[in-house]
Amino acid sequence: MNEFSFEEIRSDAPLYSALTQYVQKNCSSFHTPGHKGQCGFLPLSSKLDLTELPETDSLFECTGCIRQSEERAAELFGAKYTALSSGGCTLAIQGMLAAFAGAGSKVIFSRNIHRSAVNTAMLLDLQPVWIMHRKDCGPGLPGRIFPEDVRKALAAHPDAAAVYITSPDYYGCMSDISGISAVCGEFGLPLLVDNAHGTHLIAFGKHPITLGAAASACSAHKTLPVLTGGAWLNCNDESAAERIKSSMALFGSTSPSYLTMVSLDLARAWMASQGQSAFVRLSRTVSELRRLAAEIGFVLPCGECDPVRLTLLTHSLGVTGEEAAAYFRSCGAECEHSDAAAVVFILTPFNTESDIDCLKRAIERFPVNHPEMTCADGEAYYLPEQAMSPGEVLFRRRTSVPLKNAAGRIAAEAACPCPPGVPVVMPGEIIDEKCVNILLKTGIQRINVIE
Ligand SMILES: Cc1ncc(COP(=O)(O)O)c(C=O)c1O
CATH class of the missing domain: 3.90.1150.150 (Aspartate Aminotransferase, domain 1)
Known part of the structure; x- marks a missing residue:
């Protein structure tokens, strides 16, 4: 090793340089990951960056230490079954939708879903039915999903396979998971929750699994001392274990990060104690x-x-x-x-x-000398006409066009004024004049459409 000059190597590494320069600024971190670079038990040696060995188990076929770690996580969350993910909440969402809804099925989705769920809908050719948010959180915020709106959607779509909602949202606003689970229970359908921002809610008795959801995807690295990419998929149905593992294996890397998985194991032990x-x-x-x-x-x-x-x-x-x-x-x-x-x-x-x-x-010390502004609260949510399913979009050629010329074209992507918000148009929907006007006001200039 000594023949290498570390200085020389580092000076030729732009990503490393950018990160170390950022760290030297010593900013207070109010962003992800949840360990904030300050977690005493997290400094993990690259010696633990291992692979599948007789002693180290194998994520998608686990029977040893990884399985034990999952069992203890299930105990913490009060879940019947928990799976680790080192592919972020994205992999947990892919696994959850594949295992509980299944390719080609109809799913009732809340409209403010993350890109990972939109992409999964494309990959699994899901047939979305959208439920809109009610703007009840404050100006400019997407708002919550209400149980009675879920009930209406389920009554209108008896062939749906699952209900999928995001709660809490990016802004921390939580929908009534108990009420929505009760409605799903009446119809005998699983409630799937994107709980990316709420893994820690177990500390407050507000975790979706506690409140009756069938499954929840939890982006542990956002709020717990977990390395980026660490997540759990929790579910209330032990018999789903095999389906979940095989669904996650379908999308996940065959080289999951042991460092990330170990950080999940440690964070779970920390949550269980302090x-x-x-x-x-x-x-x-x-x-x-x-x-x-x-x-x-x-x-x-x-x-x-x-x-x-x-x-x-x-x-x-x-x-x-x-x-x-x-x-x-x-x-x-x-x-x-x-x-x-x-x-x-x-x-x-x-x-x-x-x-x-x-x-x-x-x-x-916030400067309070500006006159009050009115918040452009966005147009009322509405649903553009759907021309094809998200899955069909995947197999069509796409092209980027100026938004001002896009009216009448079919969107090849979700377009959203600000990514955590409610998309104005989803892949497969027709971009109408109203949609163009809303998006132009938010500064979006171009959009991918079907050729
Ligand atoms: C609501 C929501 N769901 C899912 C994800 C995807 O999580 P991950 O980055 O862990 O894959 C995010 C990421 O920001 C998110 O905000």
Whole structure:
């Protein structure tokens, strides 16, 4: 090894250089991953970056230590069966839809689904039926899915195979999972929840599995001390185990990262011992930050929200979420997300006191001298006409066209004013004039359409 000059190697590595330079800025991290680079038990040696060996088990055919780790995770979440993923929540979502809905089936989807679910709908040729959100969280936020809307969709589509919703959303707004599970139960259908942002909700008794969902995909790396790519797929049905493994194997790499899987194993052990009380303590800190922010004049999302997600609506203070994020950045606090309406901070127990002080000071000193703005709350949600299924789109040639010329064309992709929001058009839907106008206002210039 000594014949190599590390300096020479590092100086020729642009990604490494960018990351180390960013770390040297010493920003307070209010974004993913949840370990914040500060987790004492996480520094894992590259010696543990192993492969399938007689002692180390094999993810998609596990019977040994990986299976044991999954069993303990199932115990933590009160699930009947849990599978590890080192392919992020994306792999858990792919596995969940393949195992519980199945290729070619009709699925009732909430409209604010993540790209990973849209792509899975294309890959599995799912036939989507959309449920719209009711804007009940605050200006500019997508809003929640209501049980009575799920009931209506199920009554109108007795041939549906599953219901799939996202909760909490990026902004921390939570739908009524107990109510929606009860409705799904009446119709004998599984409720599948994209719980990417809510793995830690187990600490508050609000995890979808606790509230009756059939399955939930949990992006552990977003809020727990887990390396990027670590996720769990939890389910309430032990008999689904084999289907889940084979579905995940269909999409997953044959070389899952042992380091990521080990970090899931450690984070689960931490959650089982100290983690849940650490999240409850953190929720008090977040309540205090919310109180301060409201005093300054920020608006907070209404209704039931993740107790540790800090989302500030900024129009009342005369700025967009993006402008607020730039201000917070200048104070050393890097947020997870910002858009026209809001700035979103992800806090975890691995934020240090100095991180919290930095955010608190920045909130207290927020410049409040701008006249109030009205928030462009977007057009009322509506459903463009569907011309073909997402799966058909996959096999068609596509081309990029200027959005202003796209009316009448069939979308080859989902287009969304800001990616965590509700897509205006989905793959296979006809881009009409109304859709063009909404998207143009959000600054989107081009769109992929079917040739
Ligand atoms: C709502 C939602 N679902 C799913 C995902 C995909 O998760 P992952 O990046 O772990 O694959 C994300 C990622 O941001 C998300 O926000």
